[in-house]
Amino acid sequence: MKKIIYGATIKTMKGETIEEGLLAFNEHGIITHVGPCPPLTTLEEEGEIIDGRGFLLLPGFIEAHCHVGLLEENAPIEGNDLNETSDPITPQMRALDGINPFDPAFEDALTGGVTTLCILPGSANIIGGQAVVMKAGQQSFSQRVVNEKSAIKCALGENPKRVYGEKNKAPITRMASAALLREALTKAKRYQQKKAAPEQDVDLRWDALDLLFEKKVPLRVHAHRADDILTALRIAQEFDLTLVIEHCTEGHLIAAELAQAGVAAVVGPSLVHRAKVEMKEITPRTAAVLEEASVPFAIMTDHPVIPIQYLPLCAGLAVKHGLEEERALQAITIGAARILGLEHRLGTLEVGKEADLVLWEGHPFDSRSKVAKAWIAGKQVL
Structure with a gap:
């Protein structure tokens, strides 16, 4: 089933930061979309919604x-x-x-x-x-x-x-x-x-x-x-x-x-x-x-x-x-x-790459920050 991380700040590691972004990945663990968020109501039937609001999304x-x-x-x-x-x-x-x-x-x-x-x-x-x-x-x-x-x-x-x-x-x-x-x-x-x-x-x-x-x-x-x-x-x-x-x-x-x-x-x-x-x-x-x-x-x-x-x-x-x-x-x-x-x-968050993803509660360089969730090839491991 397609999964959609909604509302996170996304650092793609291609020099781009997307505030209130959306990242989707398919059942094969491949990223299919990275971009700004559309209205949440338009997504509810497209896949499992993961609330990323207030979190920072980075590649693993x-x-x-x-x-x-x-x-x-x-x-x-x-x-x-x-x-x-x-x-x-x-x-x-x-x-x-x-x-x-x-x-x-x-x-x-x-x-x-x-x-x-x-x-x-x-x-x-x-x-x-x-x-x-x-x-x-x-x-x-x-x-x-x-x-x-x-x-x-x-x-x-x-x-x-x-x-x-x-x-x-x-x-x-x-x-x-x-x-x-x-x-x-x-x-x-x-x-x-x-x-x-x-x-x-x-x-x-x-x-x-x-x-x-x-x-x-x-x-x-x-x-x-x-x-x-x-x-x-x-x-x-x-x-x-x-x-x-x-x-x-x-x-x-x-x-x-x-x-x-x-x-x-x-x-x-x-x-x-x-x-x-x-x-x-x-x-x-x-x-x-x-x-x-x-x-x-x-x-x-x-x-x-x-x-x-x-x-x-x-x-x-x-x-x-x-x-x-x-x-x-x-x-x-x-x-x-x-x-x-x-x-x-x-290494980057872009379409076609593996969904190795980490949602952070804060910036990873801050020693107080924690990993909220993590996925490897689209499978949640934390």
Whole structure:
């Protein structure tokens, strides 16, 4: 049955705000109308009316980088499937295979207006595995999967050095980290060139990287420090790969280089202390500086580093430090959707897109605001 949200203030995330607006979606969970309200009496026979008067209607927020289900908050041993530390090169690992679908953080996400999550392997390995995009909510686990091979996760900097240095195994230095990544990409490229031959055995490690070379998924590289970010830029250019920088903590120091390279970033978590040496330059200003330099970006919680329901507060913190409010909202809606390759389905309120919708009692950047109702693909989940 068609549903009609009537009278809400609608922020479409296309630069348009509709006071006393109307949004309708069909039984397939697809938006069919967005616009000003006609008289209520003309709608009563067209579908179920949902009173949105006094509420703010936004697209469901998109968490572009988290570890929900892989690293659970209250189970640090059995609930930790974040990193396969038996080898620094594990592209064949799939985040989807390690996720606990009953992690309560999926439900917590809805209380913060988050309806879509990109869940990545951790950053202990140079190549950690394949990211998955999922919906939050109450559907069956398989129905919640949007893209089970969304990206290849890599890492540079302190984490791989620490994990493998303690074992006296490469990488012990940043030089070794870069060399291992280049070596893996070179082997994968050769495998791709040879795999059509009938005598070529299947190697899941290198097979997993085919999507990178076909430019169907990005290389998403964990990099806090400027030198690690620049290393990622060089390697991506050498192998002609689509690159996204994860965390990008010192991105504000090299914003011009990021802009020139045409890469995107997922910034954060900024609501934390300087936990490591490579985070000494952390500042909530990074997003604003990237925006000024025209670098595309999203904002993350890195859950469980920051609980996922506080994604809007992370975006609001960027506003406090110079980012325009509309741009901060875009960073957790359409901006995140573009980085995940889902801008044709999610991120804005427009006809033809999925009805991932959240009715807010106030502005999401106000810590007092609550989610009144939420829908995923047209099904009410809160």
